[in-house]
Structure formats: structure tokens, C-alpha cells
Amino acid sequence: MKLTANFHDGRQLEVSLPRLSLNGTVEAEIDGKPVRVTLLREDRHAITLEVDGRRFTFRNSDGNSGPSDPATLFLHENRPYRVRVESKLDRIQARAHASGPDTGLRLICSQLPGVIRQVFVQPGDAVEAETPLLTVEAMKMENEIRAETAGTIEEVLVQPGDVVAARQELVKIRRERALEED
Amino acid sequence: MRIQTVLIANRGEIAVRVLRTVRALGLRSVVAHSQADADSLAVRLADDAVLLGAAPAAESYLSIDRILDAAKRTGADAIHPGYGFLAEQEAFARAVEENGLTFIGPSPENIAAMGNKIAARGSLAKAGVEIVAGHPDPVQDIDTLNRIATRVGFPLLLKAAAGGGGKGIRLVRETGDLEAAFRLARSEAENAFGDPTIFAERFLEGARHVEVQVIGDGRGGVRLYPERDCSIQRRHQKLLEESPCPALGPKQRERLLDAARRTVKLSKYRGAGTIEFLYDGGEGVYFLEMNTRLQVEHPLTEMLCGVDLVERQIAIAEGEELPGEDLEAVCVRGRGAALQFRVNAEDPEHDFAPCTGRLSGVHLPSGPGIRVDTAAFSGLEITPHYDSLLAKVIAWGTDRAEAVRRLRQACREISIDGVSTTLPVALALLDDDSFLKGETHCQFLESRLEDRDFLFPPASSELARALALAAAQFYRGARLHKVHETTRSAAAGAGAALSPWAQLGRTDALGGDS
Numbered sequence: 001m002k003l004t005a006n007f008h009d010g011r012q013l014e015v016s017l018p019r020l021s022l023n024g025t026v027e028a029e030i031d032g033k034p035v036r037v038t039l040l041r042e043d044r045h046a047i048t049l050e051v052d053g054r055r056f057t058f059r060n061s062d063g064n065s066g067p068s069d070p071a072t073l074f075l076h077e078n079r080p081y082r083v084r085v086e087s088k089l090d091r092i093q094a095r096a097h098a099s100g101p102d103t104g105l106r107l108i109c110s111q112l113p114g115v116i117r118q119v120f121v122q123p124g125d126a127v128e129a130e131t132p133l134l135t136v137e138a139m140k141m142e143n144e145i146r147a148e149t150a151g152t153i154e155e156v157l158v159q160p161g162d163v164v165a166a167r168q169e170l171v172k173i174r175r176e177r178a179l180e181e182d
Numbered sequence: 183m184r185i186q187t188v189l190i191a192n193r194g195e196i197a198v199r200v201l202r203t204v205r206a207l208g209l210r211s212v213v214a215h216s217q218a219d220a221d222s223l224a225v226r227l228a229d230d231a232v233l234l235g236a237a238p239a240a241e242s243y244l245s246i247d248r249i250l251d252a253a254k255r256t257g258a259d260a261i262h263p264g265y266g267f268l269a270e271q272e273a274f275a276r277a278v279e280e281n282g283l284t285f286i287g288p289s290p291e292n293i294a295a296m297g298n299k300i301a302a303r304g305s306l307a308k309a310g311v312e313i314v315a316g317h318p319d320p321v322q323d324i325d326t327l328n329r330i331a332t333r334v335g336f337p338l339l340l341k342a343a344a345g346g347g348g349k350g351i352r353l354v355r356e357t358g359d360l361e362a363a364f365r366l367a368r369s370e371a372e373n374a375f376g377d378p379t380i381f382a383e384r385f386l387e388g389a390r391h392v393e394v395q396v397i398g399d400g401r402g403g404v405r406l407y408p409e410r411d412c413s414i415q416r417r418h419q420k421l422l423e424e425s426p427c428p429a430l431g432p433k434q435r436e437r438l439l440d441a442a443r444r445t446v447k448l449s450k451y452r453g454a455g456t457i458e459f460l461y462d463g464g465e466g467v468y469f470l471e472m473n474t475r476l477q478v479e480h481p482l483t484e485m486l487c488g489v490d491l492v493e494r495q496i497a498i499a500e501g502e503e504l505p506g507e508d509l510e511a512v513c514v515r516g517r518g519a520a521l522q523f524r525v526n527a528e529d530p531e532h533d534f535a536p537c538t539g540r541l542s543g544v545h546l547p548s549g550p551g552i553r554v555d556t557a558a559f560s561g562l563e564i565t566p567h568y569d570s571l572l573a574k575v576i577a578w579g580t581d582r583a584e585a586v587r588r589l590r591q592a593c594r595e596i597s598i599d600g601v602s603t604t605l606p607v608a609l610a611l612l613d614d615d616s617f618l619k620g621e622t623h624c625q626f627l628e629s630r631l632e633d634r635d636f637l638f639p640p641a642s643s644e645l646a647r648a649l650a651l652a653a654a655q656f657y658r659g660a661r662l663h664k665v666h667e668t669t670r671s672a673a674a675g676a677g678a679a680l681s682p683w684a685q686l687g688r689t690d691a692l693g694g695d696s
Binding site for chain 1 (some may be wrong): 362366369370373530531535536538542543566593594595596597599602603605606608609610634635637638639640641644645646647648649650651652653654655656657658
């Protein structure tokens with residue numbers, strides 16, 4: 001299978017990796033050059049590969065906060081590296097989704113788990129971009145959540161005292177008009 | 183009076199830390215805990231444990247009545263408050279003593295004198311200790327604040343009068359931000375300390391945070407320990423600390439230690455405490471605040487001086503006296519250098535948002551000069567109710583360079599899965615030229631973090647190739663997992679818990695196909 005590995009600094013590597021089984025060695029190809037790969041260990045915590053005679057152990061780590069990222073986070077001795085792997089088919093599908101419809105309704109979600117402390121808006125309120133909507137307290141820090149666009153508050157889904165999870169929906173805003181950006 | 187049973191009214195790593203000394207001294211340890219901590223390491227290691235109440239701190243660790251009741255029920259004759267929670271609450275210290283128990287900490291008067299940051303600044307200024315420029319009274323409203331800002335100047339720091347530990351602090355750089363900052367600072371102060379009172383202080387840019395560990399016997403006797411540098415901070419929360427301060431000259435050190443000595447003598451301070459200063463890198467050493475408790479970074483001092491500060495706290499609580507008058511007599515010598523990194527359950531990639539989850543793959547480092555203070559173990563559930571500290575990794579060396587090398591190895595070796603951690607920050611710092619030269623200050627980390635390459639360095643070509651291969655293998659496993667998810671029955675429940683790598687492995691073993 002031919003894949004492209006994308007790094008955050010823009011670097012790309014074309015990877016051709018035959019099926020790997022535990023303790024098996026294969027001849028892979030990276031950017032057309034042959035690479036000898038042995039799979040030494042593979043479990044829910046980590047993967048250990050020997051690549052051209054050198055050992056590497058990577059731990060897969062995806063934090064449970066923030067929007068989901070198509071690039072996977074790998075830790076090498078606790079240094080983080082994000083790598084997004086895609087096949088040709090993925091690239092075709094991605095282009096199809098990019099031209100989807102815009103509903104005009106915007107969901108404001110919590111970035112982190114915590115407790116709702118103050119709610120400043122109610123349905124019907126007009127808001128501008130950056131208008132404070134509510135505050136979430138987590139780890140004893142109070143964080144202000146602000147509107148991302150101008151619009152009208154459609155629905156407020158939480159109230160003070162509610163415990164919220166990461167990515168939980170908090171407020172629905174109906175945008176004034178469909179915008180071409182996102 | 184000899185203490186026999188100590189009730190530890192705290193949780194996490196500090197509860198474990200305190201009970202270790204209590205038990206090493208041959209005393210009985212009781213841990214008072216919340217429902218969420220019922221299966222914690224501290225509870226497992228203590229001689230006895232008492233459930234205080236539900237997870238929220240207000241119903242457990244902040245409930246004076248429940249803690250005193252727990253002490254009575256378990257026959258404790260002393261209470262150790264740890265840090266945070268009620269450790270610096272005058273009402274708690276008073277209630278403990280009024281109930282005939284020994285408070286392993288300062289007197290209620292000490293706490294009152296230093297706990298109100300406005301009053302502390304005032305009394306120390308009177309004692310001739312130089313303080314950071316600011317306004318001597320609480321800020322009543324936004325109009326007053328605007329006037330103060332005009333006089334004291336920007337940047338300005340809004341701080342909770344009843345606060346401490348870097349909480350309830352807001353930096354304001356311009357007039358336009360004052361109103362929102364004032365509002366948030368008051369709200370945070372109210373929630374964290376039960377008192378919304380704010381005061382304003384000039385923000386000294388480029389200064390180092392330097393603090394002195396002290397022990398007082400309550401009669402003016404004092405012991406001073408080598409200073410700690412805690413300049414590596416993010417939003418006023420310390421992340422990496424070291425001792426001694428690599429940039430302090432002998433004259434400044436003497437002024438620092440003498441200011442600390444006078445503070446303890448004047449206030450007849452009892453117990454362990456830390457006096458924090460800002461050092462401007464030249465001649466200026468300014469009093470910031472005094473924390474009337476044991477601090478998170480106390481292990482640095484213990485490693486440097488071979489002292490057990492919890493043992494010192496207990497000895498003082500039992501009435502030990504500290505003779506000696508001048509600086510020479512009361513300064514404790516340290517040897518070598520030490521650094522500590524705080525591993526927090528926070529996602530450095532997403533604004534250090536706190537993470538929750540079940541820990542797995544926990545492996546703690548060790549070796550010469552390495553100490554790890556933690557309550558973490560595989561299977562532990564991290565909840566949003568408390569702070570995000572998972573572990574403290576401390577490294578000591580005969581000099582700073584050796585301590586740095588050891589800390590680097592320990593931070594590469596440690597593993598904690600299941601939540602994001604701040605470990606990438608440690609490795610980035612331990613690789614940074616300025617940090618390695620000891621040239622840092624309080625804004626250093628935040629300015630470094632503005633550059634994504636700091637936390638996410640480009641991989642070497644060799645590492646990039648290995649990453650690409652691991653990612654390809656991972657990708658294949660994840661795709662297979664999706665395909666099989668829709669065709670397998672609920673019996674694949676165990677399979678769903680496997681990582682895509684392991685999923686691929688299973689499929690291969692079962693003769694599957696990609």
C-alpha cells in the first residue's frame with residue numbers, strides 16, 4: 001500500500017510498507033529508497049520498530065481535549081510528533097467534503113472538561129464576534145468562552161453548576177448570514 | 183508533647199509524601215479523603231483512612247467540620263494540611279487548635295499576617311524589606327483601578343488578596359483590557375479563595391522568581407535554606423524549578439537571605455514557609471509574598487541539603503527550638519544542584535487544557551540522583567475536580583549540568599499514557615540554549631511557547647523515516663479496525679479497547695487481510 005506521511009513542517013514522505021507481522025522483517029520503501037523494517041513490539045501503549053538497524057519506540061498519544069486532529073500524535077521519548085497519513089483515496093474524499101453546505105448554525109463547544117460558572121447570554125440575544133458567552137472553571141482557573149462569529153443566540157444548552165465534558169456542546173448561535181470562509 | 187497520630191487532610195502526591203515521613207518516624211498516619219480518592223495511593227499506604235464526603239472539594243478537602251470530625255474518630259492528635267485547600271486558611275488552623283489538636287504548620291496569627299497579601303506587603307515594607315511597587319489598598323472598583331493603573335503604570339498585575347500559589351492573577355498590558363481582567367480576577371478569587379478582593383502590583387518584566395525556604399520555631403528562631411529559582415512559569419503556574427538560582431551573585435544572595443531572616447524573626451514565624459522575591463537580574467531583590475505552608479517544590483531543598491522538611495515541620499510542632507542569631511549560624515548549607523519538573527495532565531498543544539482519563543502504561547524513572555514524587559499508577563482515573571499535577575520528577579547532581587543531564591534522561595524515560603502531559607515542555611527546555619546557560623526569567627517559557635517549533639521540533643531525517651513507518655502501520659490498523667467494527671458482533675468489545683497497532687497485530691495473528 002502506498003501512503004503519504006505529512007509532517008507539520010510541511011515535509012512529506014512517500015511510504016510503501018508491505019504487511020508487517022510481529023518479529024517479521026520487510027523491505028519497505030520511503031521516497032523510492034529501500035528501508036529494512038522489523039516489527040519488534042506492538043501493543044496498546046507502543047510500537048517498537050527497527051529501521052535500518054536502529055530501534056525506535058513510539059507511543060501513540062491523542063489527548064482528549066481540543067477538536068479531533070486528522071494527524072496522529074506520536075511520542076518519541078516524550079517528544080511529540082504529529083504525522084498525518086493519507087492514501088490516494090483519502091485525498092479524493094477530502095476534496096469532496098471541502099465543498100459541503102453551510103447550515104448557518106454554529107455550535108460553540110467546550111474545549112475542556114469543567115464546571116459552568118457564569119452564563120451571560122440567553123436565546124434571542126444578539127452577539128458579536130468575541131462577545132463573552134459563558135465561563136467554564138477547570139483546575140481552579142476560570143476560562144471565558146467567546147462567540148466566534150456575530151449572530152443570534154439560538155439555544156443555551158447549559159446552566160451554572162453543570163459539569164461539562166471536553167467537546168460538549170454549550171451554545172448554538174445562528175449566524176447573521178452564510179459566510180464564504182470557515 | 184509528642185505527636186502520635188497525624189491526620190493528613192490532603193490528597194495526591196503530597197498526601198503520599200507526608201505519610202511517608204510520618205510512618206518513617208514511627209508515627210501513625212491517617213488519610214482523610216474524598217469519594218473520588220477512595221482508592222488512591224495515599225489511602226492504600228496509610229495506616230488508616232476516613233471518607234470525608236463527595237468529590238467536590240467543598241464537601242471534602244475544604245470542609246473544616248468534616249476534617250475535625252475525622253480526626254476525632256481516628257484518634258489523631260495532629261493534622262498536616264499539605265498544600266492548597268485549607269493549608270493557609272487561618273480559620274482552619276484556629277479550629278484545629280481550639281479542638282485540642284496540633285496543627286503541623288504556622289500559628290493562626292502567622293497565617294493571618296502573611297495570608298492577606300496586602301497586609302503582608304505593608305508590614306514587611308515597614309520592616310525595611312523592599313517590596314514590589316504597587317497600590318497599598320484593595321481595589322474597590324474599576325474606576326479606582328483605572329486611577330491606580332495610571333499611577334503605577336503598565337504592565338499591571340491584578341492579584342487576589344486572599345490568594346497565593348499563582349492563582350487569581352491577571353496580567354493587564356493596556357487600559358482596554360482592565361475591565362474584563364478585573365471582572366475575571368474577582369470571579370476567580372471568589373471561587374478559589376472565597377474572597378473577591380483584588381490588589382494591583384506593577385509587573386516587573388524579565389525578572390526572576392527567587393524564593394527562600396525557611397523554618398521558624400515560633401519564638402524568632404530560624405533556619406534558612408539555599409534559594410530556589412522558579413522562573414519557568416506559564417500563566418503564573420510554576421512548571422520547572424531549580425535550586426540554587428544559577429544567576430544570583432553573592433551580594434544579592436546575602437540580601438535575599440537576610441530579608442528572609444528578618445521576616446521570620448519579626449513575625450515569630452512557626453513552621454515551614456517560603457518567602458518569594460523577584461530578582462531583577464541586577465541589584466534589585468523585592469519581596470513578593472510569603473507562603474505559610476510547604477510548597478510543591480520543597481523536594482529541591484531536601485535533595486540539596488539532605489533534609490526532610492516534613493520531619494522538620496513535625497519537630498517544630500512538637501516544640502523544637504532553633505538557636506542561632508546571625509546569618510552564618512542560621513543558614514543551612516546545600517551541596518550540588520537540583521531541578522524539578524512538574525508533569526501535569528495538560529495538553530500543551532491545546533493551550534494546556536486540563537485532561538481527564540484513565541492512566542495506563544505508567545513507568546517511573548529512577549537512578550542516581552533521581553526522585554519521583556507521585557500518586558499516579560496505571561488504572562488511576564484523573565477527574566476534573568482537583569489540580570492537574572500527576573508527578574514531580576526531581577534530579578540532583580554535583581553541579582547544574584549533571585542535574586540537567588539526569589533530569590533529561592528521567593523525562594525521556596518516564597511514561598504516563600491515557601492523558602496528555604506537559605512532558606514535551608521539559609524536553610524542549612532541557613534542549614534550549616538559554617535554559618542550559620541558566621539565562622531565564624518569568625516570561626521565558628511563555629515567549630518560547632509562542633514558537634510552535636519549541637514544543638514540536640522538526641524530526642531528524644532518520645527519525646522522520648521511522649515515524650512515517652510507524653504511522654503507516656498505525657494507519658493500516660486503524661482502517662482495518664473500522665472495517666471490522668461494522669462486521670463483527672459485540673463480542674469484539676475487547677478488540678475495541680486495543681490500539682490500531684494492536685488491532686492489526688490481532689488481525690494478522692488470526693490470519694486476517696489488509
